[in-house]
Amino acid sequence: MENISYGKIVLIGAGHVGSAILDSLLRMNLADEIVVINRNEKKALGVVLDASHTTAFAYSANANIRVGTYEDCKDAQIIINTAGPSIQPGNSRDRMVLLQTNVQVMKEIMTQITAYTRSAIIINVSNPMDILTYIAQTEFNYPRNLLIGTGTLLDTARFNKMLADLCGVDAKNVTGFVLGEHGGTSFIPWNAVNIVGIPFHDFQKQFGLKEPVDCEKLLHEVKVSGLDIVELKGYTSSGIALSVCRLVGAIMRNERAVVPASVVLEGEYGLEGIAMSLPCVISRNGVERTLQIPLDKEGEKNLKICYEYLRNVIESIS
Incomplete structure (x- = not known):
């Protein structure tokens, strides 16, 4: 089993959901270290800088927040996946419209994660939730108890x-x-x-x-x-x-x-x-x-x- 850095969270995706999760994690003092991974590194850096400034206030823990890579997964306690497109206004009101694109995104992410760890708890946020959770666990033989979808x-x-x-x-x-x-x-x-x-x-x-x-x-x-x-x-x-x-x-x-x-x-x-x-x-x-x-x-x-x-x-x- 890999060494786990308890209190370390890797957050994949810096869009609306990823940014909101980062802010909430800080407000609730839930992490010592948060590493943000995003395809657009400039956006990730902007999200990280913005969030890091809030740690100067009394109600926010002094967590270490930074931009990282998938190698940071190797000792993470928790990995949160928010990557992939989300339902947009005017789209079909069915999360399954995201199926083909996000299945590929999930496979790419799990390939990267499993290159470094099988000990972190993965929380999947991306949709279609249950299909992606199933694929991530079964196709990559990830420990079943360590792969959780936010689900219902x-x-x-x-x-x-x-x-x-x-x-x-x-x-x-x-x-x-x-x-x-x-x-x-x-x-x-x-x-x-x-x-x-x-x-x-x-x-x-x-x-x-x-x-x-x-x-x-x-x-x-x-x-x-x-x-x-x-x-x-x-x-x-x-x-x-x-x-x-x-x-x-x-x-x-x-x-x-x-x-x-x-x-x-x-x-x-x-x-x-x-x-x-x-x-x-x-x-x-x-x-x-x-x-x-x-x-x-x-x-x-x-x-x-x-x-x-x-x-x-x-x-x-x-």
């Missing part, structure tokens, strides 16, 4: 916020997961949704709702919210940056936090041959284990739909 972590945050607003509570009091694909076939196991132990079917009575929560409408709003932000703002950055920081924090602090993340399946729910989001226990070892939420019949049906869709996409590019 941001979808889950959006869902928790929307449901909390309906019920008039803090989103942090909602326990509920969006699972499956980071995309159109994602689903919510409603039988597992609760607020401080109050089950979903009691929400109308307990929180004085005028009518029951419209499950289909809420799930649709969760699915399209990111695409809506792209159309309105031009890109998404804040939410995904904190999603990455949630994973980084769980790793750095060895939290064993349970969060939804995309991993390659190894028999969960009797499935394999894809990556999708399940609740994962995240620690300094990456994915300690995956958890299988008990699914009702609707959840089982939605899981099957998601699996078959992702499997078909993987077979189409094999």
Whole structure:
């Protein structure tokens, strides 16, 4: 095993998402050293210089921030991949339009990373999330527990916020997961949704709702919210940056936090041959284990739909 420099993060990509992640990592004091890699080194240098000046303020840790190369991966604790094109305003509202281009980008990046390390925890942010996570792990034989996609972590945050607003509570009091694909076939196991132990079917009575929560409408709003932000703002950055920081924090602090993340399946729910989001226990070892939420019949049906869709996409590019 390579020597790991604990607290060292390599950030691949210096676009809107990469820059937002860098800023959030600094604000949350999550790293000692951050190395930025970008094809356009001048842009990387600009991002690094801009961020480095914030370390003079009291609320920002004095982390070492610099431009680097893939050789810096050799002792990194965490590598964050944001490289490749993102959905643009006016594009198809489907992350799969990025498939062919970003598959090649991911293969190039994994070739570079694996030349230097197989010990770093890789967090994949690039889309289509689950397909790229699957390819990165299986085609390069990377340790399964060390390759994590952000998956439906941001979808889950959006869902928790929307449901909390309906019920008039803090989103942090909602326990509920969006699972499956980071995309159109994602689903919510409603039988597992609760607020401080109050089950979903009691929400109308307990929180004085005028009518029951419209499950289909809420799930649709969760699915399209990111695409809506792209159309309105031009890109998404804040939410995904904190999603990455949630994973980084769980790793750095060895939290064993349970969060939804995309991993390659190894028999969960009797499935394999894809990556999708399940609740994962995240620690300094990456994915300690995956958890299988008990699914009702609707959840089982939605899981099957998601699996078959992702499997078909993987077979189409094999």
